Amino acid sequence: xxxxxxKPWYWIPVLNFASGxxxxxxxxxxxxxxxxxxxxxxxxxxxxxLLYLPWVIKPLWSPFIDxxxxxxxxxxxxQLLISIAFLVVxxxxxxxxxxxxxxxxxxxxxxxxxxxxxxxxxxxLIALEKDQQSFFLGIRSTFYRLSLLTANGVxxxxxxxxxxxxxxxxxxxxxxxxxxxxLMILITIYNYFSTPKTEKAIVKNSVxxxxxxxxSVFASFFRKKQIGLVLAFILLFRLGESQLLKMLTPxxxxxxxxxxxGLGTQDVGIIYGTFGLIxxxxxxxxxxxxxxxxxxxxxxLPMILAMHLPIIGFVLLAHFHPSLLYHIQWDxxxxxFDYNFNVYTTLVVVLEQFGYGFGFAAFMMYLIYVAExxxxxxxxxxxxxxxxxxxxxxxxxxxFIQEYLxxxxxxxxxxxxxxxxxxxxxxxxxxxxxxKKSA
Numbered sequence: 140x141x142x143x144x145x146k147p148w149y150w151i152p153v154l155n156f157a158s159g160x161x162x163x164x165x166x167x168x169x170x171x172x173x174x175x176x177x178x179x180x181x182x183x184x185x186x187x188x189l190l191y192l193p194w195v196i197k198p199l200w201s202p203f204i205d206x207x208x209x210x211x212x213x214x215x216x217x218q219l220l221i222s223i224a225f226l227v228v229x230x231x232x233x234x235x236x237x238x239x240x241x242x243x244x245x246x247x248x249x250x251x252x253x254x255x256x257x258x259x260x261x262x263x264l265i266a267l268e269k270d271q272q273s274f275f276l277g278i279r280s281t282f283y284r285l286s287l288l289t290a291n292g293v294x295x296x297x298x299x300x301x302x303x304x305x306x307x308x309x310x311x312x313x314x315x316x317x318x319x320x321x322l323m324i325l326i327t328i329y330n331y332f333s334t335p336k337t338e339k340a341i342v343k344n345s346v347x348x349x350x351x352x353x354x355s356v357f358a359s360f361f362r363k364k365q366i367g368l369v370l371a372f373i374l375l376f377r378l379g380e381s382q383l384l385k386m387l388t389p390x391x392x393x394x395x396x397x398x399x400x401g402l403g404t405q406d407v408g409i410i411y412g413t414f415g416l417i418x419x420x421x422x423x424x425x426x427x428x429x430x431x432x433x434x435x436x437x438x439x440l441p442m443i444l445a446m447h448l449p450i451i452g453f454v455l456l457a458h459f460h461p462s463l464l465y466h467i468q469w470d471x472x473x474x475x476f477d478y479n480f481n482v483y484t485t486l487v488v489v490l491e492q493f494g495y496g497f498g499f500a501a502f503m504m505y506l507i508y509v510a511e512x513x514x515x516x517x518x519x520x521x522x523x524x525x526x527x528x529x530x531x532x533x534x535x536x537x538x539f540i541q542e543y544l545x546x547x548x549x550x551x552x553x554x555x556x557x558x559x560x561x562x563x564x565x566x567x568x569x570x571x572x573x574x575k576k577s578a
Contacts, residue, residue: 146335147275148278149333150330150333150334150335151263151275151278151279151282152278152282153282153326153329153330153333154214154259154262154263154330154333154334155259155279155280155282155283155286156282156283156285156286156289156326157214157218157255157259157286157323157326157327157330158252158255158256158259158283158286159282159283159284159285159286159287159290160286160287160289160290160319160322160323160326161221161225161248161251161252161255161323162194162252162256162286162287163286163287163289163290163291164225164248164290164294164316164319165190165245165248165249165252166187166190166191166384167287167290167291167384167388168290168291168294168295169187169190169241169245170183170187170385170388170389171291171295171298171388171392171404171407172298172312172315172316173187173238174388174389174392175298175302175308175312175392175404176232176237176238176308176309176312178238180386180389180538180541180542181538181539181542182538183385183389183538184385184386184534184535184536184537184538184539184541185535185538186242187385187534188385188530188531188532188534188535188537189531189535190242190245190246190249191249191527191528191530191531191534192249192531193246193249193250193252193253194249194252194253194256194523194524194526194527194530194531195524195525195527195528195531196524197253197254197256197257197520197523197524197527198357198517198520198521198524200254200257201257201516201517201520201521201524202356202357202514202517204254204257204258204261204516204520205261205356205514205516205517210258210259210261210262210265210516211258211262211334211335211336213254213255213257213258214255214258214259214262214330215327215330215331215334217251217252217254217255217258218251218255218323218326218327218330219324219327220247220248220251221248221251221252221255221323222320222321222323222324222327223320224244224245224247224248224251224320225248225316225317225319225320225323226316226317226320226321227244227320228241228244228245228248228316228320229312229313229314229315229316229317229318229319229320230313230317231244232309232312232313232316233309233310233313237309253527256520256523257516257520260516260519260520260523261515261516261519261520262334263275263279264507264510264515264516264519265515265516275427278423278424278427279427280423280426280427280496280499280500280503281419281420281423281424281427281496284419284420284423284495284496284499285416285419285420288411288412288415288416288419288492289412289416290319291407291408291411291412291415292408292409292411292412292413292415292416293408293412294315294318294319294408295404295405295407295408295411295412296404296405296408296409296412297315297318297408298311298312298315298404298408299403299404299405299406299407299408300405301314301315302404303405356514356517356518357517357521359512359513359514359518360514360517360518360521360522363509363512364568365567365568368563368566368567369509369567370525371563372560372563372564372567373506373509373522373525373526373529374525374526374528374529375529375559375560375563376443376502376526376529376560376563376564377526377529377530377560378529378533378556378557378559378560379447379450379553379554379555379556379557379560380446380447380530380557381529381530381531381532381533381534381537382533382534382536382537382540382549382552382553382556383450383453383550383553384530384534385534385537385538386537386538386541386546386549387453388407389541390453390457390546391406391407391484392404392407393546395460398457398545398546398547399546400456400460400481400484402481402484410484410485410488411488411492414485414488414489415488415489415491415492416492417489418488418489418490418492418493418496419492419493419495419496420496421493421496422445422492422493422494422495422496422497422498423496423497423499423500424496425496425497426438426442426496426497426498426499426500426501427500429442429497429500430500430501430504430574430575431574431575431576432575432576433572433575434570434571434572434573434574434575435501435504435505435508435569435570435571435572435573435574435575436569436570436571436572436573437571438501439501439505439564439567440564440565442497442498442499442500442501442502443498443501443502443560443561443564444498444561445493445494445497445498446494446495446497446498446499446502447494447498447554447557447561448494449487449490449491449493449494449495450491450550450553450554450557451554452486452487452490452491453487453491453550453553454547454550454551454554455487456483456484456487456550457546457547457549457550458547461481461483462481462483504573504574505567505569506519506522506523506526507519507574508569508570508573508574509522510522533556540552
């Protein structure tokens with residue numbers, strides 16, 4: 140195994156970027172796209188949440204990825220399929236029935252992306268020692284989140300710019316999705332040349348362990364200690380976040396008359412793609428370093444609080460709609476940038492992104508602990524599958540809840556929804572120094 144971990148700084152960042160980017164486009168950017176193309180909140184909440192399903196059921200085929208071919212072959216093939224799917228989505232947007240067609244293609248991309256995650260996670264787990272895993276967890280999580288912010292920042296800014304240039308939402312988003320497909324092709328090519336090619340020897344050395352049947356792989360996961368409590372925690376930990384993510388973009392874009400903030404597409408992209416990006420990067424790196432230094436036990440509660448408390452900021456934004464604008468203007472030969480950003484909205488997003496980057500490291504480190512033992516790739520996939528289920532079901536209901544409560548009360552409900560996961564975390568049993576870098 141020690142032969143495979145050479146130069147991890149070369150492959151860990153981009154490999155995890157390749158996991159996060161398609162996820163963000165499918166789950167998050169699609170919400171902005173459909174909102175701007177005239178789809179209502181209820182349909183957005185239901186149908187884009189159903190796109191979570193491949194991540195929920197990926198444990199059903201994760202043993203297949205574990206048993207056949209190498210993880211490297213799997214994630215390269217899946218990344219290529221994702222690239223093609225995004226190109227097809229871009230070509231379908233100008234069509235009359237773009238909503239149904241694009242959703243179908245997004246489904247294909249979602250299955251490929253979920254498979255890419257399984258293979259990439261497995262590659263990470265077999266490539267690094269435990270202390271390396273905890274150290275690179277912050278880097279891994281940061282670049283994953285950087286990819287999310289690239290999608291919600293740079294890609295959305297591009298879409299907003301094209302909307303202004305063409306005054307045609309369909310054409311703007313068509314070109315944007317084609318650009319995303321081309322970007323994924325470049326990322327796939329980079330991963331082909333940067334990732335180690337020595338995994339085959341590792342698979343041969345562990346072939347006896349990998350001959351276990353699909354049934355035994357699943358059974359061994361559900362025999363783990365505290366499994367009922369563990370699954371309840373995984374399902375409920377992101378109960379608030381799952382609803383927040385689905386309705387946050389509509390809240391930012393909707394007119395103030397219906398309780399939104401009335402921001403433009405570019406506004407959303409700039410806030411998340413610049414200030415949010417910096418905050419997330421710092422939070423993610425510090426989260427990984429903290430666990431690597433002191434272990435998971437010391438940081439579990441502070442990180443959970445750091446992740447969830449910033450939701451209070453959205454409660455305040457929804458109730459008071461504070462406005463303090465700051466004007467930025469850049470006049471370049473090839474690009475004119477003239478932007479007024481809301482200081483309060485930006486501050487809330489910065490706190491939320493920093494808290495998320497810092498706090499989510501604890502949750503992901505705990506999932507690595509849950510996956511410990513034989514068939515760790517499959518077990519990690521099962522754990523993240525339950526995590527995705529905890530994102531999908533509340534997300535499907537979020538549009539209806541928001542319409543019923545209004546944005547102000549909805550964010551209060553979201554904050555209350557974080558309490559069950561917090562309470563359950565206090566009863567989890569795990570080594571307090573898990574993830575701590577050994578001397």
